[in-house]
Each structure stands twice: as structure tokens, then as C-alpha cells.
Amino acid sequence: MSDFCVECGRDADRLFNGSCAECYLKGKKFVSAPLVIDVIVCVHCGARQHKKSWVAPDQPLIPVIHDAVISSLEISKELETPTFEFSEEYEDEKNLNVEVTVRGLVAGFEVEEVHALRARIQRSVCGRCSREQGGYFEAILQLRARERDVSPEELERAGKLVHEELAAMRSSGAENAFVSDYQEIHGGADYYLGDKDAGKQLAHMLMQKFGGEANVATKLMGQKEGKDAYRITYLVRIPAYKWCDFIKWGDEYYRIASLSKEFAAITDLRTHIKKQRRHRDLDNAKVVGGAGMILEAVILGQTPKEVQIMHPKSFKTMDVLKPEGYSNEGETVQIVVIEDAVYLVP
Ligand SMILES: [Zn+2]
Ligand SMILES: [Zn+2]
Structure with missing residues (x-):
């Protein structure tokens, strides 16, 4: 059955508040955007503050700002499958003018809206980085060798492996997988780690790569938030011999x-x-x-x-x-x- 649009008078198969789809969609907004958003970014790792937490570290700034823009938009439920396209221009170091084009379907019709807003970039330090810089640690990973010092080549190789493994752990969500302190000491190296599980994983990895054995020692350090707080030390002792010896x-x-x-x-x-x-x-x-x-x-x-x-x-x-x-x-x-x-x- 067919009816008339109250605005343009044309025949229409389907009416929205008495209007045909074209008249209904014309001039109607399905997205509202703020004029200004504040994007708080960690100076060290590039994480962005979202409400009370920090998200998506180790990313370039522009995609981080795009994410912030998307989460600042209020999108009507009528607009389905929205997609976003961005263009942006720095006004100065701290201000980015962003134009976002939102496309989607309303009642099966394609709609497109363009919104302009300003992203104010504020630099801060995220929780993880402040722990890392503040020397926070849960475990110590000690690398030693039997009857000799760990060689400079082995220290370099171990350091590279440790940092690669930690980066992989961080990207799968272990935010405290960092080295907050490093010392070359007693013929080997000590890594102070923000995450005790990372200590266990790294000890295992070093044994795989260098051979040898690992011990774990746990020491009660006192109480933290009503619970016993332990410091865990993983000691990896690699053999006296090295590859090619x-x-x-x-x-x-x-x-x-x-x-x-x-x-x-x-x-x-x-x-x-x-x-x-x-x-x-x-x-x-x-x-x-x-x-x-x-x-x-x-x-x-x-x-x-x-x-x-x-x-x-x-x-x-x-x-x-x-x-x-x-x-x-x-x-x-x-x-x-x-x-x-x-x-x-x-
Ligand atoms: Zn109409
Ligand atoms: Zn950070």
C-alpha cells in the first residue's frame, strides 16, 4: 500500500513520522559530536587515558586520537553499521583539528555526516610508566653462570631476548611486564621486573636458550593491602660452557x-x-x-x-x-x- 509524504506530497511505500525516507533523513542528524575533546596521552608509551584506565599503549598518536574521537561521538541507534573516515590538521603542537565523516544505514538508506572537532593533546604519565620509572618490581630475575662470569656477548643476547619477550607479554595484556631496574652484578645480571609471572616465563626462556637450571626463592617482605607481600627471585644459572666452547x-x-x-x-x-x-x-x-x-x-x-x-x-x-x-x-x-x-x- 502506498501513501503521501506530508512534506513533499510524493507517493511513498514507507513513511517515517508521516514523511518519506528522503524528507525524513534530510536535515536530520544521527551523530552528535563535542566541539572539543581532551586526549591525555602518556609521554613514555603513548597510552591514552580513557575514563580511569589507560588504553592501547605503544601506538602512534594519530590512531589514538581517532579512537578518542570515535568514543566521544554519540551515535543514534537508528544509524546502523557506522564507518568513520578522518582528516586532520595540526593547528599547533597541542591542538589537532579533526574532521570525521560518519557513514551508515538508517532504515536501509545510506546517510553521511561530517563533524569537525578539536582534539586538545595533553601529555601525562600513565600508571604503568610511573611504576616502571618509580622502580616498582615484583620479581628479580638473576642470570649467572657456573664457575665463570656471564660473558658480555651472553649478557647482550640475554638482554635482547628478555626485552623481546617482555614486549610480547605487554602486547598480550601484561601491562607490568617491564624492567624497572637492571644491574650487572656478581658476574651476571639482575633484572627487576614489574610482574612476577614475567619472571617465571623469562627464567624458563633463558634456560631454553642457554641451558642450565633455575631456582626460585620467595621472601616475605611484609603486608600490602592486608595480604602478605612476597618478593620472588628467579636465579638462572647457565652452564660453565657456552655454545662453540x-x-x-x-x-x-x-x-x-x-x-x-x-x-x-x-x-x-x-x-x-x-x-x-x-x-x-x-x-x-x-x-x-x-x-x-x-x-x-x-x-x-x-x-x-x-x-x-x-x-x-x-x-x-x-x-x-x-x-x-x-x-x-x-x-x-x-x-x-x-x-x-x-x-x-x-
Ligand atoms: Zn517527502
Ligand atoms: Zn605509559
């Missing part, structure tokens, strides 16, 4: 081929046969040295069983037995000399 274990010499949480893969220097051993079985292994021991020797000749080389220090000619399956087409070979014996480096 040469070790003496029993009467044989080996090179560390790889490390995991529980195991080391070790390559016999004489046979080049690789085997897996638990770290605790290698407790009495002695580290002979690292990659710095490797020398380059000129190959003088080869037989199926031996390589004839010139000793790089004494310049004497010597024959070294080849491990089974060994081949070297080059003119030089890497060797390591331990207690006057020469080994081909696996």
Missing part, C-alpha cells in the same frame, strides 16, 4: 654443538661424532676455551685417512687422522691444538 670431559675433548634447557649436544673432537648429554652429566666437564682457540692451517696433502697440514705456529708438517666421513676440498683447515694434540674443528 671446547671442553674436556672424562679423558676426551668435545665441542659444544648446541644447547637446550636440559641437554647439550657435544661433538667428539677426534671422531666428530655428536651426542646429547644432560647438563648435570656434564657437571665435571672443564672448559678448555672458546672459538678464539681455532687456528687456520694450510693443507699440504690428503690421503683417505689423513690430512697433512703445516702447523700454523711451529710450521712443522704433521699428519692428522680424519674422522670418518670427513672431507675438506679447501686449501686450509680449521684446527685446534690442545695439549700438543691437533684436532680438526668439527
